[in-house]
Amino acid sequence: MLIGAIEAGGTKFVCSVMDEFNETKDRCVIQTQKPEDTLAEVVDFFKDHPIESLGVGAFGPIDLNVKSDTYGTIKNTPKKEWKDFPLLDELKRIIGVPVAVDTDVNAACLGEFRFGAAEDVDSAMYITIGTGVGAGFVKDDEVFKGVTHPEMGHIKVKKMDGDTFRGSCPYHEDCIEGLVSGPAIEKRTGIKGADISVDDPVWETVAHYIAEALVNYTLVLCPERIIIGGGVMKQAHLYPLIRTEFKKILNDYIEIDDVETYITAPLLNDDQGVIGAAALSKDIRG
Template sequence: MLLGAIEAGGTKFVCAVSDLELNIVERISLPTTTPEETLNAVYTFFDNYTLDALAIGSFGPIDVNKKSPTYGYITSTPKTAWKNFDLLGALKERYNLPIAFTTDVNAAAYGELKHGAAKGKESCIYLTVGTGIGGGVVINNKVIEGFSHPEMGHLVVKRHPDDHFDGVCPYHGDCLEGLAAGPAIEGRFQQKAFELPNDHQAWDIEAFYLAQAAVNYTLTLSPEIIIFGGGVSKQEQLYPKMRQYFAELMNGYYATPPLEDYLVYCDLGDNAGITGTLLLAKEAIK
């Protein structure tokens, strides 16, 4: 039996085929251009295999409500060509098999729960911090979705006392994504995050915002672990600062696991999304 997975990102589509033990048979990366061009390349890849199930972890926002007439659509994305595009419908029209559909960050959270930093646990939050900020949640081994999916990057946060940057979010300005995503760091300091030295003021500001988010997620959802991914989160100097701010903000109110084990970088790195998507494809067979 073979599983298919699509990690549909705003920059690239990663497609993979594996067996039921998640051993990769073949994996490719395609540029995200127009829906027609990108999907034709996706079809060319998967048409070489007889799949038993497929799963999609997509950039968003997407409609995950199975009762909605636009279930399976990419909705209000800034990528104009993909706005209100029926991604799930296009793949169902091509392939008559079970297809799971969720966000890329939900898939990454599920991958980390089953094979990564949260292995052996029943709940986790995965927060990617890069070009944007997005979060996925797994509670009791189930990906959390309601009338829509979590949009955890647009949390309202209080400002760092030394930060006077307006923010980059086109919808909210100074939400978490507007103040802490990669473009916010670059806009504030005129350098990309990876170009800044480890002792730069940027990391204190960044840790302050991410710690606030982690406190709010903890008080709301009580995950067993919060896992960070994405390019900005690769900066090791963030974590001691973030844990310190987290402890100060929580102020002894709420017990958590030791913060060295609670606020952590992902184990699977760039493979979290495709791993989780393959796992969701495997579950779709059931």
């Protein structure tokens, strides 16, 4: 049995063909262009592989209400050419197999839950901090969705005393995405995060805001593990800073036995999204 998986990001589509043991049989990376151009390359890749189903973790916002007439449609994305594009319906039409779709962060969370940093617990949250900030939550092997998928990257946190940075989010300015995303760090400092010294005090500010958000998520969801990935978190020195701030802000209100285990890095080597998409593909086959 071969299954298809796509991590459909705003910058690139990672397409993979896997067997039931998650062994990759073929893979390609497609730059995200106009929908028709991108999907033409997707079809070209999968036409040589007899997949039985396809799972997709997509950038959003995307309509995930199965009762909605626009289920599987990308909604109010800043990528204007993709706004209101019926991704699920188009993939079903052009690939010709059953298709499951979810957000990229939900898929990544599912991947880490089943096969990575959270496979030993019953609930986990995955947050990606990169060009944007997004998060997914899985409990008892089910991805959480409500009226729509969670938008945890846009919660508000308390600004630090003396912090005059307005934020970079075009919708909310200083939501968590507007304070700690890659573009936010670059806007605050005038330097790309990868080029900032590990000793620069900006990392303490970034860690504080991330920790504030994690405390809020912990108080609301009480996950057994929080996994943080994304381009900003390639700065590995952030993890201990975040854990220290998290403990300080939480102030032992909820007992966390081992914060180093509770707040951790992904284990799937940046493949959590496509592995999670493969899991979605398997699930629709039953």
